[in-house]
Amino acid sequence: MVADNVSFTRALVATNFKATVALRGAFVMQVVFMALNNFTFFIFWWALMQRVTTLRGWQLGDIQMLFGIVAAAFGLTVTVAGGVRHLGRFIEDGDLDTLLTQPQPVLVNALGLRSQPSGFGDLVSGLIFIVWSGQISWSRLPIVVVVIAASAVIFVACGTVFFSLAFWLGRVETVATQLWELLVTFSLYPEPLFGGTLRLLLFTVLPAGFVGYLPVRILRAPSLANVTILMFVVIGYLCLAVLIFDRGLRRYGSGSRFTTFG
Amino acid sequence: MSAATIGKYAAFARISATQASRERNELYGRMAFFAVILGVFSSLWRAVAEAGMPVAADPKSLVWYLAATEWILLSAPPIHIEIQAAIRRGDVVYRLGHPVSYALAEFATGFGLLAVRAPFLGLTAFLCAFAFTGWTPPLTALLMVVPFGFVASTLITALYLGIGLLAFWLQDVAPVFWVWQKLMFVLGGLMLPLELYPAFIQRAAAFTPFPWLLAAPASVVLGTHPVTPGALTRHLVIWSGVTAIAVSWVFRRAVSTVTINGG
Amino acid sequence: MPRAAAVELNQLSKSFRVRRARGTGVAARLRDLFSGDTQTVSAVDKLSFSIAPGERVAFIGPNGAGKSTTLKMLAGILRPDAGDVRVLGLVPSRQRRQLAFQIGTVFGQRSQLWYQLPPRDTFELLGRVYEIDAREHRRRIDALSSVFALGTLVNTPVRHLSLGERMRCEIVASLLHSPRMLFLDEPTIGLDVSAKAMIRELLWTESEREHVTLLLTSHDTGDMERVCTRAIVINHGRLLWDGPIAALRRSYLKAKRVTLWSDAEHLELTLPGVRVLSSGAYRTELEVALEITPLGPVVDAALRQTAIRDMAIEDAPLDEVIRAVYATAARGGVPS
Numbered sequence: 001m002v003a004d005n006v007s008f009t010r011a012l013v014a015t016n017f018k019a020t021v022a023l024r025g026a027f028v029m030q031v032v033f034m035a036l037n038n039f040t041f042f043i044f045w046w047a048l049m050q051r052v053t054t055l056r057g058w059q060l061g062d063i064q065m066l067f068g069i070v071a072a073a074f075g076l077t078v079t080v081a082g083g084v085r086h087l088g089r090f091i092e093d094g095d096l097d098t099l100l101t102q103p104q105p106v107l108v109n110a111l112g113l114r115s116q117p118s119g120f121g122d123l124v125s126g127l128i129f130i131v132w133s134g135q136i137s138w139s140r141l142p143i144v145v146v147v148i149a150a151s152a153v154i155f156v157a158c159g160t161v162f163f164s165l166a167f168w169l170g171r172v173e174t175v176a177t178q179l180w181e182l183l184v185t186f187s188l189y190p191e192p193l194f195g196g197t198l199r200l201l202l203f204t205v206l207p208a209g210f211v212g213y214l215p216v217r218i219l220r221a222p223s224l225a226n227v228t229i230l231m232f233v234v235i236g237y238l239c240l241a242v243l244i245f246d247r248g249l250r251r252y253g254s255g256s257r258f259t260t261f262g
Numbered sequence: 263m264s265a266a267t268i269g270k271y272a273a274f275a276r277i278s279a280t281q282a283s284r285e286r287n288e289l290y291g292r293m294a295f296f297a298v299i300l301g302v303f304s305s306l307w308r309a310v311a312e313a314g315m316p317v318a319a320d321p322k323s324l325v326w327y328l329a330a331t332e333w334i335l336l337s338a339p340p341i342h343i344e345i346q347a348a349i350r351r352g353d354v355v356y357r358l359g360h361p362v363s364y365a366l367a368e369f370a371t372g373f374g375l376l377a378v379r380a381p382f383l384g385l386t387a388f389l390c391a392f393a394f395t396g397w398t399p400p401l402t403a404l405l406m407v408v409p410f411g412f413v414a415s416t417l418i419t420a421l422y423l424g425i426g427l428l429a430f431w432l433q434d435v436a437p438v439f440w441v442w443q444k445l446m447f448v449l450g451g452l453m454l455p456l457e458l459y460p461a462f463i464q465r466a467a468a469f470t471p472f473p474w475l476l477a478a479p480a481s482v483v484l485g486t487h488p489v490t491p492g493a494l495t496r497h498l499v500i501w502s503g504v505t506a507i508a509v510s511w512v513f514r515r516a517v518s519t520v521t522i523n524g525g
Numbered sequence: 526m527p528r529a530a531a532v533e534l535n536q537l538s539k540s541f542r543v544r545r546a547r548g549t550g551v552a553a554r555l556r557d558l559f560s561g562d563t564q565t566v567s568a569v570d571k572l573s574f575s576i577a578p579g580e581r582v583a584f585i586g587p588n589g590a591g592k593s594t595t596l597k598m599l600a601g602i603l604r605p606d607a608g609d610v611r612v613l614g615l616v617p618s619r620q621r622r623q624l625a626f627q628i629g630t631v632f633g634q635r636s637q638l639w640y641q642l643p644p645r646d647t648f649e650l651l652g653r654v655y656e657i658d659a660r661e662h663r664r665r666i667d668a669l670s671s672v673f674a675l676g677t678l679v680n681t682p683v684r685h686l687s688l689g690e691r692m693r694c695e696i697v698a699s700l701l702h703s704p705r706m707l708f709l710d711e712p713t714i715g716l717d718v719s720a721k722a723m724i725r726e727l728l729w730t731e732s733e734r735e736h737v738t739l740l741l742t743s744h745d746t747g748d749m750e751r752v753c754t755r756a757i758v759i760n761h762g763r764l765l766w767d768g769p770i771a772a773l774r775r776s777y778l779k780a781k782r783v784t785l786w787s788d789a790e791h792l793e794l795t796l797p798g799v800r801v802l803s804s805g806a807y808r809t810e811l812e813v814a815l816e817i818t819p820l821g822p823v824v825d826a827a828l829r830q831t832a833i834r835d836m837a838i839e840d841a842p843l844d845e846v847i848r849a850v851y852a853t854a855a856r857g858g859v860p861s
Contacts (some may be wrong), residue, residue, distance in 0.1 A: 007653055011650050011652075011653035015642070015650045019639050019646075022682065023641065029432075029433075030436075033441050036444075040441060041447060043463070048310070048316075051458060052314070053313070056313075097602050098635055098637055100621065103625035169554040181295065182295075193309055254603075255594070
């Protein structure tokens, strides 16, 4: 039975990809320009680190790695599980109805319904940043893949939690999108910049620390302890996301709504 | 342009301003993001100061510098999104027949939005910068930033209009916008004053309006090599002219494309 | 021994707690969530009926009658508040996944097909959704594609298909996993006459051929008449009428609305089965029961009084029929 779920997930991802590349011109443009977008933005860091060299223990190579991991993970998220950004709309517009009549997990089905072509640009540029950081040897390649996948799962899990708010609060696109953007934004800045309380937040409610900082630490000096922590964290957020979505689905099944009557 | 014509466009501006002041959720989102960015950068500049400031300015004024550049940038409403959507929907074809210039009407609409966003974001900028640094720049500096910054935001809005009009030819202008915006970040010295960039980037920036849109008005708070009001005015006028010519040329080409190809 | 019913409803009830949304944004919504300012709207009220396997049933009612809500409870999308419901022997809200393998759905306003891709890609994905053996699935796709005369449509991106062509593909998509029951919500909405006719015939044929039970909601009496043998009429969530379409037709659908524009300001027509609905300003509206008096004599009678400038003939609107059904039911009477 699990094999069938896996086979379905594979087919869903493949179909999603096919749909994304269907409009060839738009696809290429999104990929190329997003990569350019990322490189252009990074000029800021490059220029700063030429002048400053070390920022609370972080050097240009570390920042390149941070950027690379977050960009690659983000790219992976919005290409493979691009539906996460649209969950709020799916919930509000009743698009989950069709999924509920199918014998496959609703969340997986919903996540695989959309894909953002620009994510491939993020993925490619992310990988380039990682290589460019000069801190990765070929032997580290498997760890790189693991770490990017882990960050991507955390992104998907958090997005699921944020956008699932729609089950209870109706159309809350702005807040959920803000939280999502905050998560991405914080992930892109070196963690030593942040003070006590904020750091606590960044390792709990808005796990930017686990998406960016911990992976960089692992890639700099892989240790079983760190990798284990990362795995536990990933599983934890994943379980939370599944739980909240499941609760939300039950509420969806009760049909209670918000309406502007009066 | 007669008074009646100006009145027409003023109406567009007024309507959009009224609407914007009612639908404030997106604006609150921008304000929250602004506060976060200022917080992050106040930490950043403090950390840089620990390593040794690469520029003759202290971290506090650099936070205010960012507050100013971000205020100018975030105030300009991203009207290219709605313009692209309208062009996709085909609405634009109908509006081309109306006795108002579609491009000018959209600009007026953008201006109305800007008029609402600028004060809210300006207040956010002031309060957050003060909260994070415990200091304010001299009043004269702030008094210079505000009017020039507002004009700069207006010019940025016009540039967004130009990008939106590209939707007549491009399937999706968003990718163009992304790169254009990041170029503006770098060449306009959004987060880093231009003098911190390598010489070749500073030379490239001179060919663009970006330094005069963001870096120049904001640099007043830095207190180092202040730009004179005269120079600022001169360059903003020149670039306004260039922008007006460029955008109207794009619009005229767009209209002829539509009339030739039938929408 | 009678075969188990395909669908069985007993005293099924559902009401919605509707909260007033006083503003937009999270803060406002959180306040509303805890404010307790809710209204309970009854959508389905002690509905009971059963459908035998292979039956084709039209589920009729005006907007807001509770049709979609009932359908969603049958498909397992919504949970009922009270009463029992069984579809193919399963409880939808509790055995949703099991039931999903056996039912198909076609929502007229929603699409199961991927917009940028040809229908074939969606069909193949559905093979994985319903865990069907690949080779068997391909055979099924080919078989259904030929029955529904899809031809090259299967390989044309959905965004290039007309609504009628898309609808045919949607129905094929819903039948790929050989469901025993098909739920259709407004399947012919927005289609032109010939497309409607084609869809109706295909549904009828498929249902007969593969013994698929159909439950379809529609505002279109043509859907009812051409596809279904039985009609269930509901309004305000309550069952009004349940019986063969023939009986409904006998009682109500043979009445036509005839509008005459004439040279006379008023027309007086006293013929059996003819009711004058309105007459004035050179326009007269009649309700004509064609079984009692065919159109010919009606027009003759009018011509004897005045010259006829223009004439329009329409079916009695469904809302009227329902109102008539409701009126009869409310009176406690049984439609003749």
